[in-house]
Amino acid sequence: MLRIHFTDTDLLNTRVATAPDPHWELVLSLRHLRRRVVPPRYGDWHREVVAQFARLPHPRPPEAYREVAVDPYWEDIRAGVDGDRALRIRALLDGGVHGLLGSYVPTMRWTPPTLHVRSALDRDHELRGRGLLLQPSYFCHGGGHLPEDPDAPPVLVHPAAQPQADPAGDKALARLMGATRAGILIAAGTACTSGELARRVGVSAPTVSHHLSALRDAGLLRTVSHGTSAFHVRTRTGSALVNSSCAFR
Template structure:
């Protein structure tokens, strides 16, 4: 919201947000308050991105984790924000863990999500799910080295060092803790990490933001492959199923799994992509395919 970068990816979203901010007092207040906590600067507080264990948390759980930040950490990180030139909203109240200020912060986070994120969640979900599937395929095929090589050119793996295109000079020593890779829709060009090296090491990196096709949303009540075949036809139903259960299969692997010729598979996959049920990405000489979240819903796998 605070930059013009990534016009092709974010311009439609910025226009939507701009309209909501102009028309709605609640949306405008949430955006104004939160922008003071995440300014366009080299630092913003780590407590706003709480740790994730066992998969992405629900929104309510994530906000609860933010609001449960220890007072000592609130005080320390908000002081760092102020020292870097930021002017955090309700800074003094938040720093001492004031209950009323924390309640307003939670309300602002919920409003921001409802007004600005939820309308485009389908696009975000599809982009991040496709990214996870592609990188999982790389991990299955070639192990950790192949997975980390998929991060080129923004990150280069030269054992034992992962060199990342990062806005500041910063060394992070894992010390056996591992590195959590977090795909992000709104991250732009460069990966980011937490400022506090004592926290769990994470690398938040941008995903491909190619806009998905805007085909009609099919009904999600088909819970069996038989009913799905009646809706899509047997070939497309079989391809969608295999794209969902295999680890990012190639066109050839889908042809082998379904017993359908390569030219026919390519044609049917194009129809599934137009309907927003399958996403495809080129990987060298091959093309990898995965079912989108909408495709998984149609299969009854969500």
């Protein structure tokens, strides 16, 4: 168990990373490739990468691993991190920094002033007023990672939240309002920017803007400005429609 101790200043300086970390995605994906048994969510990725490596000429070119195992999956990696960030922003808006730190169960448990993190190591870490950067990772699985050097920048790498999908409900909603519009409404369960929605649904930014306008006009979604960004989130009516979509089968 990793125990991270916060001061009041640390709480003020705690933040969520804005994008995946290429170094950590490379390192953590390599750990999965070397395992004989991989978590089910990485099963297809593992089979595809092993097959790709088998077709590479020998000796393999430098940095070939990244080009085969990480780069082709970067949109999936980024979408996973974007989804986690949207979830944490919503937790922060609803409950402040305590709500944010309390949203990481079961990987972490927040008992102020200490964050308990699943880890292969048993140690304590004092932030000493520097705050903590929470870095979601697509390839991180099970526990969290923090630099062992107490003087290194405190960055906690943790598993990105996995969306809880209801395929039957998603298909029913798509039949009702179209696949793209349904995908946007489902993804907007947590506050997302237009770019995040475009990546998660797999459409262009102009397409997202068109559908956002229609969803707002229907009272299913609202847009909230925060600084230089605009976040889109479902209204209660929109959430009720998504939650009851299984009834349309």
